[in-house]
Amino acid sequence: MSNALAMALPRVEDQDLIDRIIGDQAGRPGALLGILEKLQDANRHKYLPMESLEYVALRTGVPQSQVYGVATFYALFNLDPQGTHTVAICRGTACHTRGSRALLERVKLQLGLEESGTADKLTLTTPDRKFTVRTVACFGQCALAPVVEIDHAIRGHVKEQALIREVDLLRKEAAR
Amino acid sequence: MDKVKIGTCWLDGCSGCHMSLLDVDESIVTILRKADIVYGPLVDAQEWPEGTDVAIIEGAVSSQDDRELVQTARARSKYLIALGDCAVTGNVPSMRNGIAVRKLLERVYVEGADVSAGIPTDGVPPLLRQAEPLRQTVKVDLHVPGCPPRPNAILMVLSELLEGREPDLGSKLRFG
């Protein structure tokens, strides 16, 4: 056990961070959610590395499988590094009928993202970690369909050309 | 009284259900006295005849030929039986369903060939994306599960139908 643990430990400074976060939350029921949220927030690539999850399990005494279950249940948590910019495309009913699927395909093409997701949640990140494209079940802004969220700002009535321009702009910005 | 007209065929299956039908042994003689087999692997009819009373179909719907044959059988028969797990659930043939047809064919005919590799297309029907139970293509009047259904179950079904009664399978049969 000790051997496997040694291999999987996060870096010392991350351990300190996790210890601090856990300390803050200690004793609260349902503390795990808050711990994971803070941990992801503190991560440069906005995700939960496996080593961190394992360390959280060790420190909190929550079984690893349960930590993993919580981290994968909520769409909020990412298990893979996220891009600098996030494009979230809604695939709720209203957006779907207004062509959100075409928007998704167009952006994937633009960013050279090929694989297609089959599960209910799709998240794709470019190899250079500049962009993450994901789908969202519904933003609750159906009147504005199709809706796309770019870096946490909601855009309504999105047209293909406008979306391409915007992503292009971010790409050039990122390149500088 | 006119003899009951029975047509049988197998689609994507192993013929085991037809063999189980023959496993009624001497009782096949009794069946032959009350029914005419108007289509099937045991007779020479080249076309599924109009006015068939009972169609007994084994196997999943897996190729364009399968689909056309089962549709013809349905259109020309009063009562259609899905015989055995492949026809009822997709069973073993459906184990290919998660795999792209092209990958499957390439594995067999390109990787698996020492000379003249290539996917056959001349005079052979295209494969459907998935091997599916009959009820996803046509209306099925009776499902007889089992791999294969036991001979006495098949005999019971046929005897009831030949007597003009609807067979009641109750809890007699199971998948597998």
Add this chain to the structure above:
Amino acid sequence: MVEKVKVRIDGEVIAATAGQTILEVARANSKYIPALCYMEGLSATGACRLCVVEVSGVARLVPACTTPVAEGQSVVTSTPQIESYRKIALELLFAERNHVCAVCVSSGHCELQALAQEHGVTHVRYPYSCPRLPVDTTHPRYVLDHNRCILCGRCVRTCAEIEGAHVWDVAGRGIGSHLVSELQRPWGEATTCTSCGKCVQACPTGAMAEKGWAVEEMTKHKTVVSRLTSMREGS
């Protein structure tokens, strides 16, 4: 202080102890209610919905495994409506994954297969989703075939509550839910697994099996969990 209550199950008046569930009382009195996710000796989760029953004064069907008995309660365990719901639940379990009973290690000894037969499920009325799922063969003694998992959680609870290792849990959600060992590690690399095999014995289908047994050969020792629980209570 043990409080006694009187309930009526399928017309028969039965004395029970407050806190017992309808399922426990029914089974203790030889009344049959089917169930898949329930297992004697484990906590109840009400996940499979096969044990739904009618309770007087309650408009909807309730799961017998998580509903406590109450004084004056009248329970009906089987009606055409209940049976039709049970059938739907079973069919949906089949439609979700690739059970292929014919070539399953548990065929002939499978609770799902037997319940389907018992309820006259001759076919599934929903399209099969046919997901492509892996088989975890990494453990030296056991195998996990996700194709045959119904997410009943009996392995999860057995491992957590009886063995105390909590190797297993359910990850993801909705149609993407799946059984996971530790942090999605291959079973054979799970450091907390004691290889006790109780999860395998608790599994109602062929999802978990001992390695090396061919098709139809995997029979399970279902009472291992309840025996352990009662022995511990007795000590």
Add this chain to the structure above:
Amino acid sequence: MTTKTTPKPQAEASAARKLTIHPVSRIEGHAKITIRLDEQGQVADTQFHVTQVRGFEKFVEGRPYYEMPSITARICGICPVSHLLASSKACDSIMAVRIPPAAAKARELLHMAQFVQSHALSFFHLSAPDLLLGMDYDPAKRNVAGLLEEHPDALRDGIALRKFGQTLIERLGKERIHPSWTVPGGVNNPIDPSVRDKTLAELPSAVAIVERTLAMWKAAVEGFPAEVESFSNFPTMYCGNVGPDGSLRLYDGNLRFVGPDGAIVADQVAATDYATYVAEATLPHSYLKAPYFRPVGFPGGVYRVGPLARLNVADRTGTPLADAELAEYRQRYGRIVQSGFHYHYARLIEALHGLERIGELLDDPEILGTRVRAHAGVNNNEGIGVIEAPRGTLIHHYKVDDNGAMTWANLIVATGHNNLAIGRGVEQVAKRFVHGSKIEEGALNRVSALVRAYDPCLSCSTHVLGQAAVVLQLEGPDGEILDEIGTV
């Protein structure tokens, strides 16, 4: 619901034509035959299409190897036992075990029961209508129902013989079809003495059926000179398993290849060396691949398997009654029998041999031995199992990872080996019987009967993914379809 009917364009005066037989009836699976006629109405060329493919080699990847016997049994419901056994042998080799002697005998007993039932099915249920009622008999009655009217005794014999085999399979493995008794490492239960006693009591009447049928066949075959002359009557190589002494071996043994003249080309080829001699080609018109003799190359390396080939390859059968029949057979047709029509005769001799082996195995006290299974994990990452299925040599070849998950599989089935020979045979028989613009039903039936003589198991053949019925299509030189008999 709409029904698609096959279009039947009318023949124009000049053109040559294509004829399609679809389905090829009374065979175990789905095939289609295309015959192209030239402008004089003579057969220009033919194609034998197997029209289904199922993908076993691909979808078994990732499954634990010990599930393979039962999964591959679902390739074929006529000879599931062949697949169970070839697969079990491949698994034995992955486990690196030598199975207990009682288990080996038990498996062979199961295999012989299958030979008897499968040969009975091929001869009586599928081919006897041609042989007893005649190739030109009313097609509506040229089947088991017609046999019931005209030759009820023969039909009853067929049913009884098949039942004998199926009953023995059921007694041994609990199920007649897809028994799960045979497992990696042996079998999962010893044989109960009552099985032996009941079977031995029934054996003489089964032997009597085959002897009666052989006598009938020897008289009947005289009535088919044109068929004997034209049913794949050409030189090929032959392949089958033989023992160290050159005698017929159906469960074990090593491969022997002989040339058209009977000269041994390769002998005592172990299962592990099959690929030195057997390679596979894809045919653009069929879902069934075409194996060929690798040292000769494609498409020249045509060899045949199955009853006719086995009796050509083996020096003797090794059982007295069958050896006596074999001597007479060779006296009639020579040491190497070439016409595909004689597959029927060879099949009957093998059925007799199978029954004799059942008697021998049941008389062996070891058959009731209770040590019948070896247990082991993965000790080889590769395993090959070879067996003689009723239709010919069957090869299962697996690769697994260290955990026992399948990473690769190749299955070469009996009908595959015969694919090239059937294709050439179709051409020969079509050239002999099909002439002119109008296709006679009897001609069509002879083309189908040639296919039937090989007893092709197209369920097996199409494990890769396909299906065969026979459509006979008459096609002009420019490809238009002039006449078509059969349905899709």
